[in-house]
Amino acid sequence: MSIFKPIEEDEATGKVKEVFNDIKKVRKLESVPNFWKYIANDPETLDRTWKSMQQVMKKGALDEITKELIYVAVSVSNGCEYCIKSHSLAAMKKGATNEMLSEMIAVTGMANEANRLVEGYQVEIDEKFK
Amino acid sequence: MSIFKPIEEDEATGKVKEVFNDIKKVRKLESVPNFWKYIANDPETLDRTWKSMQQVMKKGALDEITKELIYVAVSVSNGCEYCIKSHSLAAMKKGATNEMLSEMIAVTGMANEANRLVEGYQVEIDEKFK
Amino acid sequence: MSIFKPIEEDEATGKVKEVFNDIKKVRKLESVPNFWKYIANDPETLDRTWKSMQQVMKKGALDEITKELIYVAVSVSNGCEYCIKSHSLAAMKKGATNEMLSEMIAVTGMANEANRLVEGYQVEIDEKFK
Amino acid sequence: MSIFKPIEEDEATGKVKEVFNDIKKVRKLESVPNFWKYIANDPETLDRTWKSMQQVMKKGALDEITKELIYVAVSVSNGCEYCIKSHSLAAMKKGATNEMLSEMIAVTGMANEANRLVEGYQVEIDEKFK
Amino acid sequence: MSIFKPIEEDEATGKVKEVFNDIKKVRKLESVPNFWKYIANDPETLDRTWKSMQQVMKKGALDEITKELIYVAVSVSNGCEYCIKSHSLAAMKKGATNEMLSEMIAVTGMANEANRLVEGYQVEIDEKFK
Amino acid sequence: MSIFKPIEEDEATGKVKEVFNDIKKVRKLESVPNFWKYIANDPETLDRTWKSMQQVMKKGALDEITKELIYVAVSVSNGCEYCIKSHSLAAMKKGATNEMLSEMIAVTGMANEANRLVEGYQVEIDEKFK
Numbered sequence: 001m002s003i004f005k006p007i008e009e010d011e012a013t014g015k016v017k018e019v020f021n022d023i024k025k026v027r028k029l030e031s032v033p034n035f036w037k038y039i040a041n042d043p044e045t046l047d048r049t050w051k052s053m054q055q056v057m058k059k060g061a062l063d064e065i066t067k068e069l070i071y072v073a074v075s076v077s078n079g080c081e082y083c084i085k086s087h088s089l090a091a092m093k094k095g096a097t098n099e100m101l102s103e104m105i106a107v108t109g110m111a112n113e114a115n116r117l118v119e120g121y122q123v124e125i126d127e128k129f130k
Numbered sequence: 131m132s133i134f135k136p137i138e139e140d141e142a143t144g145k146v147k148e149v150f151n152d153i154k155k156v157r158k159l160e161s162v163p164n165f166w167k168y169i170a171n172d173p174e175t176l177d178r179t180w181k182s183m184q185q186v187m188k189k190g191a192l193d194e195i196t197k198e199l200i201y202v203a204v205s206v207s208n209g210c211e212y213c214i215k216s217h218s219l220a221a222m223k224k225g226a227t228n229e230m231l232s233e234m235i236a237v238t239g240m241a242n243e244a245n246r247l248v249e250g251y252q253v254e255i256d257e258k259f260k
Numbered sequence: 261m262s263i264f265k266p267i268e269e270d271e272a273t274g275k276v277k278e279v280f281n282d283i284k285k286v287r288k289l290e291s292v293p294n295f296w297k298y299i300a301n302d303p304e305t306l307d308r309t310w311k312s313m314q315q316v317m318k319k320g321a322l323d324e325i326t327k328e329l330i331y332v333a334v335s336v337s338n339g340c341e342y343c344i345k346s347h348s349l350a351a352m353k354k355g356a357t358n359e360m361l362s363e364m365i366a367v368t369g370m371a372n373e374a375n376r377l378v379e380g381y382q383v384e385i386d387e388k389f390k
Numbered sequence: 391m392s393i394f395k396p397i398e399e400d401e402a403t404g405k406v407k408e409v410f411n412d413i414k415k416v417r418k419l420e421s422v423p424n425f426w427k428y429i430a431n432d433p434e435t436l437d438r439t440w441k442s443m444q445q446v447m448k449k450g451a452l453d454e455i456t457k458e459l460i461y462v463a464v465s466v467s468n469g470c471e472y473c474i475k476s477h478s479l480a481a482m483k484k485g486a487t488n489e490m491l492s493e494m495i496a497v498t499g500m501a502n503e504a505n506r507l508v509e510g511y512q513v514e515i516d517e518k519f520k
Numbered sequence: 521m522s523i524f525k526p527i528e529e530d531e532a533t534g535k536v537k538e539v540f541n542d543i544k545k546v547r548k549l550e551s552v553p554n555f556w557k558y559i560a561n562d563p564e565t566l567d568r569t570w571k572s573m574q575q576v577m578k579k580g581a582l583d584e585i586t587k588e589l590i591y592v593a594v595s596v597s598n599g600c601e602y603c604i605k606s607h608s609l610a611a612m613k614k615g616a617t618n619e620m621l622s623e624m625i626a627v628t629g630m631a632n633e634a635n636r637l638v639e640g641y642q643v644e645i646d647e648k649f650k
Numbered sequence: 651m652s653i654f655k656p657i658e659e660d661e662a663t664g665k666v667k668e669v670f671n672d673i674k675k676v677r678k679l680e681s682v683p684n685f686w687k688y689i690a691n692d693p694e695t696l697d698r699t700w701k702s703m704q705q706v707m708k709k710g711a712l713d714e715i716t717k718e719l720i721y722v723a724v725s726v727s728n729g730c731e732y733c734i735k736s737h738s739l740a741a742m743k744k745g746a747t748n749e750m751l752s753e754m755i756a757v758t759g760m761a762n763e764a765n766r767l768v769e770g771y772q773v774e775i776d777e778k779f780k
Contacts, residue, residue, distance in 0.1 A: 001520055002252035003348050004358070035244075038251035042362035045369075048445060049247065052438055056240040061229035066196050067237050073200045074241035076770040077207045079339050079599050082248045083241065084772060085259050088523050098524070099191035102562035105770030107197050109565075110186040111204035111213070113763035114165075117179065118212045120726040120755030121168035122132035122734060129215045130391055131650055133738050134748070172752035175759075178572055185568060206380040209469050209729050214382060218393050228394070232432035235380030239435075243373035250336040250365030252344060260521055261780055262512035263608050264618075295504075298511035302622035305629075308705060309507065312698055316500040321489035326456050327497050333460045334501035337467045339599050342508045343501070345519045359451035367457050370446040371464035371473065374425075377439065378472045381428035382392035389475050390651055466640040469729050474642060478653050488654070492692035495640030499695075503633035510596040510625030512604060522772035555764075558771035569767065576760040581749035586716050587757050590723045594761035597727045602768045603761065605779050619711035627717050630706040631724035631733070634685075637699065638732045641688035642652035649735050 006037035016040045019050050026054070033086065065096050072101070073108040136167035146170045149180050156184070163216065195226050202231070203238045266297035276300045279310050286314070293346065325356050332361070333368040396427035406430045409440050416444070423476065455486050462491070463498045526557035536560045539570050546574070553606065585616050592621070593628045656687035666690045669700050676704070683736065715746050722751070723758045 009032055012020050020032050020040070040046045057067050068091035075083035088101060117123075139162055142150050150162050150170070170176045187197050198221035205213035218231060247253075269292055272280050280292050280300070300306045317327050328351035335343035348361060377383075399422055402410050410422050410430070430436045447457050458481035465473035478491060507513075529552055532540050540552050540560070560566045577587050588611035595603035608621060637643075659682055662670050670682050670690070690696045707717050718741035725733035738751060767773075 004251050034253050034256045038253045039247050045366045056236045060233050062233045070200055070203045070234055070237045071241040073203055074207050074238050075245055076766050077204050078245045079769050080245040080248055082253050083245050103190050103192045104200055106186045106565045107200045108204050109763040109766045111201045112766050113759040115205055115208045115210040115213050116726050116759045116762050117169050118210055119729050121134050123164050123168045123212050126164045175756050182568055206376050209379050236435045239373040239376045242376050243369040246336050246369045246372050249339050264511050294513050294516045298513045299507050305626050316496045320493050322493045330460055330463045330494055330497045331501045333463055334467050334498050335505055337464050338505045340505040340508055342513050343505050363450050363452045364460055366446045367460045368464050371461045375465055375468045375470040375473050377429050378470055381394050383424050383428045383472050386424045466636050469639050496695045499633040499636045502636050503629040506596050506629045506632050509599050524771050554773050554776045558773045559767050576756045580753050582753045590754055590757045591761045593720045593723055594727050594758050595765055597724050598765045600765040600768055602773050603765050623710050623712045624720055626706045627720045628724050631721045635725055635728045635730040635733050637689050638730055641654050643684050643688045643732050646684045
């Protein structure tokens with residue numbers, strides 16, 4: 001159990017209530033996910049993170065599925081279970097298939113391996129990269 | 131300077147020479163990048179990594195650019211300078227634009243931040259994720 | 261379940277018993293926390309870690325609350341659940357408020373994000389830092 | 391060398407120019423540090439990060455020096471050289487002494503060590519933490 | 521619960537069945553461990569990982585126990601609970617004692633601490649290492 | 651360049667001088683490596699780290715070469731260049747061959763990859779491990 005208490009929807013007031021309502025509306029959810037209820041302990045962080053998340057994850061030069069897959073790849077690399085589960089589901093909701101998730105995991109594994117081969121052998125930067 | 135010596139192309143024999151030639155042919159390169167020359171100190175690792183890299187990074191449910199971007203996102207998360215540079219260039223060679231790389235970096239930053247908000251607040255898994 | 265068995269207080273003898281008693285006395289605890297019971301499998305590590313922990317975490321140029329907050333920030337960054345919980349509680353016992361913990365988490369998130377923006381853009385060191 | 395080009399001050403226009411001017415004014419700097427010049431490749435990230443950084447790092451329940459020390463502790467844990475240097479200097483500019491930085495590093499080292507003792511021994515959460 | 525379903529032995533066909541049988545034969549196991557059943561969602565990754573794991577972990581210049589201990593040390597550093605448990609058990613099955621595991625954990629802790637002292641003090645490379 | 655100044659041997663006094671002399675005697679070195687000269691900014695950390703390092707790295711259930719290899723594996727995983735170089739050289743000085751170092755790197759890469767496959771697929775702990 002966390003040492004923090006989540007802010008439940010019926011306890012939310014002011015800025016927190018506003019962000020909670022916005023999350024449900026924008027994400028078309030019936031209830032606010034735990035992530036937002038916990039960080040609501042710090043209303044400024046709630047507000048900032050919600051705005052940043054929307055800006056960063058919106059369709060741009062990369063589509064939303066690709067962004068979710070990159071998000072999960074990083075979370076896998078960091079071993080954040082909650083983030084892996086919630087964003088894998090978000091990716092699937094946006095259309096990612098099991099095959100896409102599997103390939104993302106394979107690339108994440110490969111990169112983690114190769115990163116350490118580079119460090120272990122202390123590979124010098126190629127002249128052409130300088 | 132590395133405590134390992136890279137295996138130069140004119141020193142390569144047997145399996146190492148074979149893989150070196152294959153890398154240049156498949157990747158259409160005039161010379162073998164340092165990564166492969168260093169891990170050639172261990173011919174089994176060279177051969178295995180070259181085969182694995184091709185299998186994992188080939189077009190599948192995800193296209194090659196997306197895979198390179200995921201690869202860079204992981205390398206950024208791990209702070210592996212050589213891997214960031216070489217695979218950012220590989221992504222661009224395959225068609226990734228500056229905007230795509232910038233958005234990948236933004237998602238990588240955001241995921242790294244949110245992962246720690248989750249850990250810090252010890253967010254409990256939502257009932258619906260269980 | 262761990263593959264190691266914790267050394268219970270009534271099993272402790274010699275150096276382990278001595279350290280256990282010291283932990284309870286210094287920390288004003290009625291029982292020894294699991295961390296110390298598990299690392300007691302290696303009495304040298306128990307003794308060394310207990311002495312080091314006291315030396316490092318004692319009031320110095322930084323007060324004890326600040327040190328606990330830094331300790332938690334690192335544990336959050338590494339995703340060590342036990343360490344986050346136990347040292348968040350230790351910080352609160354020493355006087356840290358929810359607001360202080362929340363701000364520490366926000367800084368930890370921000371630093372993790374900015375670290376990756378730096379790596380992703382391969383930011384060169386400013387002349388004045390050299 | 392980075393594969394990205396920093397946006398120099400005399401090239402900055404619109405939103406980027408505005409943020410650059412704000413950074414110099416708020417931080418009382420004669421020139422914009424490289425971090426901001428590189429992330430200016432993505433004006434949205436520049437603007438968002440500058441606003442977030444100010445919100446997160448401002449005096450609150452924790453003073454500014456403590457926040458900078460936490461920031462450096464995380465950067466040390468992640469091995470981000472640029473971030474370590476620039477925020478160690480920022481901490482000193484705000485009044486942190488060599489002793490404070492040294493103690494922060496000692497705590498960061500200790501936490502990193504103890505985190506792994508916990509993982510290695512797979513320490514179970516104490517009943518009282520649940 | 522994972523969002524992926526493990527491939528059970530009685531569901532396995534083709535390449536997956538073949539690898540499952542090989543795992544049980546080579547490792548002298550009565551059932552396939554979960555790791556292999558989950559990654560079997562991606563038959564290419566299953567096959568590649570099984571072959572790589574055998575090649576990398578086989579007795580060479582280093583004996584099998586040493587390799588398992590290195591594997592666990594890395595997993596401890598990354599905080600991967602499943603990997604720590606399964607490979608600690610694998611190490612013990614191959615002859616590692618509690619003392620050996622404990623010393624491996626102590627070294628892992630020490631290296632993690634010293635790595636951060638180096639980063640925090642930004643230790644310059646000694647002339648003789650260049 | 652570091653923002654800390656190394657304590658040179660001719661500047662060392664008291665406890666620092668004592669530890670410096672002990673390092674040179676025990677390690678049979680003509681000069682003190684930079685690591686120790688930098689952490690000497692904090693004499694307590696210097697003294698504690700030197701004692702801990704000797705205790706942890708001494709021959710026990712594991713021999714000294716194995717301990718150095720584990721140390722390097724962790725440093726490779728964390729990407730600490732100074733630590734990789736200095737402890738790879740220490741391992742070689744104690745008798746480690748290029749083959750041993752190469753196999754250690756291969757295991758480190760493999761573990762880093764497999765750790766992420768486990769996280770990505772959110773592999774459930776096997777009944778028999780519980």
